[in-house]
Amino acid sequence: MKFTFLAPAVASAIVALGGPAAAQTEIKIGYALAPDSHYGVAAQKFEEVVLAETGDQFTFTHFPSSGLGGEREVIEGLQLGTVEATIVSSGTLANFAPDTGVFDIPFLFRDLAHARAVLDGPIGQEILAKFDDVGLHGLAWGEQGFRHITNNRNAIETPADVQGLKIRTMENPVHLTAFNAMGAAPTPMAWPEVVSSLQQGVIDGQENPLSVIVSVKLDEVQEYLTLSGHVYSPAMLLVSKPFWEGLDASQKAIFETAATQAVAAMRGFVDNVETTGVETLKERGMKVNAISAEEKAKFQEAIASAYEEYYETYGQELVESIVNFE
Numbered sequence: 001m002k003f004t005f006l007a008p009a010v011a012s013a014i015v016a017l018g019g020p021a022a023a024q025t026e027i028k029i030g031y032a033l034a035p036d037s038h039y040g041v042a043a044q045k046f047e048e049v050v051l052a053e054t055g056d057q058f059t060f061t062h063f064p065s066s067g068l069g070g071e072r073e074v075i076e077g078l079q080l081g082t083v084e085a086t087i088v089s090s091g092t093l094a095n096f097a098p099d100t101g102v103f104d105i106p107f108l109f110r111d112l113a114h115a116r117a118v119l120d121g122p123i124g125q126e127i128l129a130k131f132d133d134v135g136l137h138g139l140a141w142g143e144q145g146f147r148h149i150t151n152n153r154n155a156i157e158t159p160a161d162v163q164g165l166k167i168r169t170m171e172n173p174v175h176l177t178a179f180n181a182m183g184a185a186p187t188p189m190a191w192p193e194v195v196s197s198l199q200q201g202v203i204d205g206q207e208n209p210l211s212v213i214v215s216v217k218l219d220e221v222q223e224y225l226t227l228s229g230h231v232y233s234p235a236m237l238l239v240s241k242p243f244w245e246g247l248d249a250s251q252k253a254i255f256e257t258a259a260t261q262a263v264a265a266m267r268g269f270v271d272n273v274e275t276t277g278v279e280t281l282k283e284r285g286m287k288v289n290a291i292s293a294e295e296k297a298k299f300q301e302a303i304a305s306a307y308e309e310y311y312e313t314y315g316q317e318l319v320e321s322i323v324n325f326e
């Protein structure tokens, strides 16, 4: 009796509120950097476009600043279906889709335009598609810029200056091989541990693009910045495969458009910080030096043995086709 009495009352209350609400799907999006970084800007653009095009079908919850843990853990969350989306560096991507590692080879790309053309072209898109085989779906390549070395030991002018340097690298075998070949003492480490390890002197330095160095204020824990530009740092907008498969065709098309706009915003942010970042860091007190073309050639020579390994892993033909891509 009680039930039959209450039900019409509840029903009329719902009608008064404008009818039953359609279920909304929550998109949890995790990333390692702050909301005002290149990742934050891209994640906000992604949300903005999805919400504008789909009305109230989705809600977004952002977990910036490694709020869901290190990049590897977040990607594993995507595979399990407990996290829907992420923006990540290439740090651990090769653990999921090994071919991705080819883009981590030092001195591979001439400049940002070259890297963007390769990633958006057939080579980059073929590798992006490989994430579908491992419980993930790569929506688009983004980027962080070219990586530079920061440290507290000495300015780096020549390969001799990195000898024995305790440098944190991403958990990325391609980077590790290169720093070993240079004679440094690389320590692979997940990002959430890096700032405290620098503060405590567990490591002397790290390497990241200006976008990260500025956003994280690494100048507070690092004295020297060397504009080594030793490797390009791609990023990726990834979603969970179970989540992706639950979308219909029109929703997928909207997510693809949103991803394109998100990475355009990320690249725009990187373009800006690449021109303003050095000045900002000098103003904040960092000692900044560039590496001459002559010394850069010596760094390239120093990692010749690493290149032999890269050719074996990825094939010399693929590496050269990237280098020569116009």
Ligand code: PAF
Pocket: 032, 033, 071, 088, 089, 091, 144, 170, 190, 191, 207, 208, 212, 233
């Ligand atoms: O150095 C790294 O691990 C990455 O570049 C970072 C800072 C987590 C951004 O993805």
